[in-house]
Amino acid sequence: EAQVTQNPRYLITVTGKKLTVTCSQNMNHEYMSWYRQDPGLGLRQIYYSMNVEVTDKGDVPEGYKVSRKEKRNFPLILESPSPNQTSLYFCASSLKPGTDTQYFGPGTRLTVL
Amino acid sequence: GNSVTQMEGPVTLSEEAFLTINCTYTATGYPSLFWYVQYPGEGLQLLLKATKADDKGSNKGFEATYRKETTSFHLEKGSVQVSDSAVYFCALRKGQGTDKLIFGTGTRLQVFP
Secondary structure, three states: OOOOEEEEEEEEEEOOOEEEEEEEEEEOOEEEEEEEOOOOOOEEEEEEEEEOOOEEEOOEEEEEEEOOOOOOOOOOOOOOOOOOHEEEEEEEOOOOOEEEEEEEOOEEEEEEE | OOOEEEEEOOOOOOOOEEEEEEEEEEEEOOOEEEEEEEOOOOOOOEEEOOOOOOOEEOOEEEEEEEOOOEEEEOOOOOOOOHHEEEEEEEEEEEEOOOEEEOOOOEEEEEOOO
């Protein structure tokens, strides 16, 4: 089944404790991105990747890192999480940049205390 | 810059009522327009899309027409069902290459029997 998976689905952590949210797709997609969803703000792009080893900042990259060492994986790294990073995070992928359909993962709800 | 504005919710309807969720956009050039739906506890799914002026996207009884003259992409359905209860996001794709989606804030639809 074609899908985007994220882990964990739920995470409660404390300020400053490094964490990684994994994202994996099995569709051989080139383009992957991370969004965060906050009430009243919709979804905002954090980082994106056009292909392996090619990543760039989205609209709200502060406090986040990403890597794209393999085509299927695009982890989101919070080196020192803060409470303002409490949010719902979505990973998305598409076959190539500029194609119309993006596929979204199920989301990761992160709470930073 | 590019932006999407959609009506605030929640929208509360009885089953079989007519649905309209308004969406307007600001963009340079000719963006592609999308409606995504998010069912409780799930990620976003593409509902419908339109890539040029006067195109009508449709899926599952939902429709939206790309109106360049009014910069709008309103979502409509003639007869809603309880199973349509979800959050609906209007979005535009920001030009070529990045595949970045710019989302509205989302509109929650609640349909009661």
